[in-house]
Amino acid sequence: MLKNKWKIIITLLFAFLLMIDSRDSIGAEPPGESMLVSKSDLPDGTGLAAGFVADDGIADHRDVIFADNFEKGNLGASWDDKRNRDNKVLSLINISTTKAPVGKKSLQVKATLGENTGGGLTKWFKPADRIFIRFYTKFDSECDYVHHFCTIRANKSLHGGDRWSGFGGAGNRPVGNERFSTALEPWGNWGRFPAPGRWNFYSYWHSMKKSNDGRYWGNAFRPEPQPNIKRGKWICAEFMLKHNTPSQNDGEQAFWIDGELRGHWRGINWRTSPTLWANALTLEAYITDRWTKNKTNTVFFDNVVIARQYIGPAGKQ
Numbered sequence: 001m002l003k004n005k006w007k008i009i010i011t012l013l014f015a016f017l018l019m020i021d022s023r024d025s026i027g028a029e030p031p032g033e034s035m036l037v038s039k040s041d042l043p044d045g046t047g048l049a050a051g052f053v054a055d056d057g058i059a060d061h062r063d064v065i066f067a068d069n070f071e072k073g074n075l076g077a078s079w080d081d082k083r084n085r086d087n088k089v090l091s092l093i094n095i096s097t098t099k100a101p102v103g104k105k106s107l108q109v110k111a112t113l114g115e116n117t118g119g120g121l122t123k124w125f126k127p128a129d130r131i132f133i134r135f136y137t138k139f140d141s142e143c144d145y146v147h148h149f150c151t152i153r154a155n156k157s158l159h160g161g162d163r164w165s166g167f168g169g170a171g172n173r174p175v176g177n178e179r180f181s182t183a184l185e186p187w188g189n190w191g192r193f194p195a196p197g198r199w200n201f202y203s204y205w206h207s208m209k210k211s212n213d214g215r216y217w218g219n220a221f222r223p224e225p226q227p228n229i230k231r232g233k234w235i236c237a238e239f240m241l242k243h244n245t246p247s248q249n250d251g252e253q254a255f256w257i258d259g260e261l262r263g264h265w266r267g268i269n270w271r272t273s274p275t276l277w278a279n280a281l282t283l284e285a286y287i288t289d290r291w292t293k294n295k296t297n298t299v300f301f302d303n304v305v306i307a308r309q310y311i312g313p314a315g316k317q
């Protein structure tokens with residue numbers, strides 16, 4: 001009788017521990033600690049953008065594949081896809097009084113719960129073995145947690161249905177010749193970090209780790225410790241993805257905040273096929289009631305650059 005009682009207590013305790021572990025794992029699989037490089041050879045500080053005030057003229061640099069500082073043209077004119085429900089989410093606005101670092105016009109993403117889940121822009125681009133993505137962002141001082149942020153996706157090609165092979169698939173393990181993705185986004189750690197959280201990679205690839213609930217949620221890569229993201233100020237965010245040689249664990253990723261290298265990870269087997277390339281960038285604030293009860297949440301973007309070398313912060317003068 002006493003033996004059975006202990007059995008029940010131990011079983012309940014075990015179930016409780018498993019529940020806590022499982023709750024923590026969804027959306028934030030164990031950080032890629034074992035892949036973190038202790039001494040990185042990547043650059044930091046200023047990069048190719050230093051010579052261009054507010055990115056003016058940066059598109060002409062030989063290593064720049066795509067650039068948009070939102071100063072010219074209509075909303076999303078140089079992008080391929082727009083998520084802008086009822087035309088109420090995205091707008092080009094004037095929020096800066098000085099030219100640097102973001103010029104006169106910026107992209108505003110205003111999400112309204114009950115009406116939309118925010119929105120953003122997608123660009124398909126000519127891939128490269130090592131790709132750098134840099135953008136400026138500002139979280140409104142009232143902005144709460146966001147669900148997902150800026151993502152680079154690998155699609156089978158730039159044409160037809162194949163250009164979408166890297167989209168969707170949340171909670172599922174990718175097939176190695178169809179997709180992989182990595183997103184640089186704020187992570188709120190289940191409300192433990194003040195909104196919007198701390199910077200984090202959220203990555204999907206064919207050999208990713210399984211989550212405790214049996215699904216495959218994006219694996220997390222983040223350096224610890226890290227400061228909380230400050231709202232109400234422009235932040236220069238940049239990330240790098242290096243493709244692996246198929247069948248080898250030699251892929252990489254890294255990110256920088258305001259020119260400071262925060263983390264660099266090696267040993268990632270992103271893909272099984274040499275024709276699968278990271279070739280689409282989605283710049284967005286995807287906001288749902290899973291993470292916020294605020295009716296409206298606003299994020300700003302500017303100075304987007306896709307390049308073959310380190311970009312760094314925009315030039316100031």
Ligand SMILES: [Ca+2]
Nearest residue numbers: 069102103105
């Ligand atoms: Ca601008």
